[in-house]
Amino acid sequence: MKYFFILGRQTELSIAEIEAKLRQQRTSFKTLQKKLDFAIIETEQELLVEELINKLGGTIKIGLVVDEVPNVLATNLVKLIPDSDKKVHFGFSLHGFQTNLTKLGLETKKLLQEKDLKVRFVSSKENPLSSVIVQKNHLLDQGAELVLMKTEKNYIIGRTLAVQPFELLSKLDYGRPARDSYSGMLPPKLAQIMINLSETAPKKLIYDPFCGSGTILQQGLILDYNVLGSDISPKAIHDTNENLDWLANEISLKTKYSVFQSDVTKQGPLGLAISAIVTEPYLGPALRGHEKQEQVEKNIQSLMRLYRTALQKFAEWLDPKGIVIMIVPKFQFNDQVISIDLNKLLPPRLKAVAKWEYAREGQHVIREIYKLQKA
Numbered sequence: 001m002k003y004f005f006i007l008g009r010q011t012e013l014s015i016a017e018i019e020a021k022l023r024q025q026r027t028s029f030k031t032l033q034k035k036l037d038f039a040i041i042e043t044e045q046e047l048l049v050e051e052l053i054n055k056l057g058g059t060i061k062i063g064l065v066v067d068e069v070p071n072v073l074a075t076n077l078v079k080l081i082p083d084s085d086k087k088v089h090f091g092f093s094l095h096g097f098q099t100n101l102t103k104l105g106l107e108t109k110k111l112l113q114e115k116d117l118k119v120r121f122v123s124s125k126e127n128p129l130s131s132v133i134v135q136k137n138h139l140l141d142q143g144a145e146l147v148l149m150k151t152e153k154n155y156i157i158g159r160t161l162a163v164q165p166f167e168l169l170s171k172l173d174y175g176r177p178a179r180d181s182y183s184g185m186l187p188p189k190l191a192q193i194m195i196n197l198s199e200t201a202p203k204k205l206i207y208d209p210f211c212g213s214g215t216i217l218q219q220g221l222i223l224d225y226n227v228l229g230s231d232i233s234p235k236a237i238h239d240t241n242e243n244l245d246w247l248a249n250e251i252s253l254k255t256k257y258s259v260f261q262s263d264v265t266k267q268g269p270l271g272l273a274i275s276a277i278v279t280e281p282y283l284g285p286a287l288r289g290h291e292k293q294e295q296v297e298k299n300i301q302s303l304m305r306l307y308r309t310a311l312q313k314f315a316e317w318l319d320p321k322g323i324v325i326m327i328v329p330k331f332q333f334n335d336q337v338i339s340i341d342l343n344k345l346l347p348p349r350l351k352a353v354a355k356w357e358y359a360r361e362g363q364h365v366i367r368e369i370y371k372l373q374k375a
């Protein structure tokens with residue numbers, strides 16, 4: 001079966017996450033295309049798309065590829081919209097090309113009306129249609145959203161089966177009681193992507209030794225992992241407990257959490273089977289973009305000392321073959337970029353196996369995401 005995935009802004013990370021999740025759940029697959037903001041993936045088994053989209057942080061929509069055509073014509077599209085006794089709601093999303101959507105929509109509507117169907121064409125100022133528009137206009141349950149994707153050779157037409165759970169994501173982002181705007185919260189979607197990149201089997205134990213306000217732990221619980229967190233700051237521990245207790249009241253959790261105060265360079269968990277360490281460590285003082293080079297270099301030296309010691313501890317605490325997914329800052333200031341080469345800080349038992357980048361416009365700190373494996 002061929003599926004399309006509409007990717008979030010960080011497309012490379014989103015694809016890496018999808019592939020990691022499919023490998024983790026032992027789905028045989030082949031990535032046929034990665035283009036712009038979509039990917040086409042062929043699988044042997046049927047995917048449980050509703051379940052999958054709830055697990056992926058970097059995917060906006062998933063659907064089935066239903067046709068491939070040399071030109072986009074209303075006569076092709078009309079065949080792909082299901083008949084119904086009730087009113088049929090339909091809409092189109094374009095990826096990689098533009099066309100007169102109003103004309104295409106009205107032509108399709110006319111052809112549907114000729115089949116005696118009651119129809120409504122859903123369009124919006126912005127195209128592609130957002131997940132909110134797709135869901136709220138009943139395109140999934142009383143009609144269809146057709147996603148039209150341009151490739152080098154032709155147009156792939158997909159029918160959306162599931163969209164990102166935007167209400168839950170927004171609640172997890174803005175609804176939590178303890179939000180720490182000072183030390184900066186990791187976006188929950190990125191926390192989810194990082195956990196998935198670890199390819200850890202659900203129910204295993206994931207540890208975040210720089211847990212801050214607990215974003216990684218929160219997303220770990222949502223993905224059905226047992227989670228353990230620690231932080232040097234008593235306030236961070238208080239906030240994490242408050243956030244995770246709130247989460248446990250909001251949704252029924254299948255796994256457990258535990259949090260303790262600790263300096264990562266001094267002590268950590270003992271006697272626990274830790275499958276993965278997923279963490280955003282201390283990234284240094286906030287930058288405004290016009291710092292003196294000397295100051296930035298001094299900050300980096302001190303971060304490198306912290307990371308070197310922390311990584312030695314990670315190698316001790318992890319299970320054999322355990323995974324580390326760790327953010328490392330890359331600094332942009334005065335038109336310069338300074339990165340930290342984590343390879344130079346690794347103890348012999350940890351090896352870097354992959355690296356991605358997460359950058360947002362206007363930010364002075366780019367996040368590099370390293371995947372390490374214990375030998």
Ligand SMILES: C[S@@+](CC[C@H](N)C(=O)[O-])C[C@H]1O[C@@H](n2cnc3c(N)ncnc32)[C@H](O)[C@@H]1O
Nearest residue numbers: 185186210212213215232233263264280281282
């Ligand atoms: C960038 S924040 C993590 C934010 C977290 N990912 C979140 O979303 O809330 C880094 C955290 O590292 C903690 N920290 C700094 N030095 C530490 C150390 N030596 N041991 C443990 N935690 C430390 C800070 O207190 C801070 O909460």
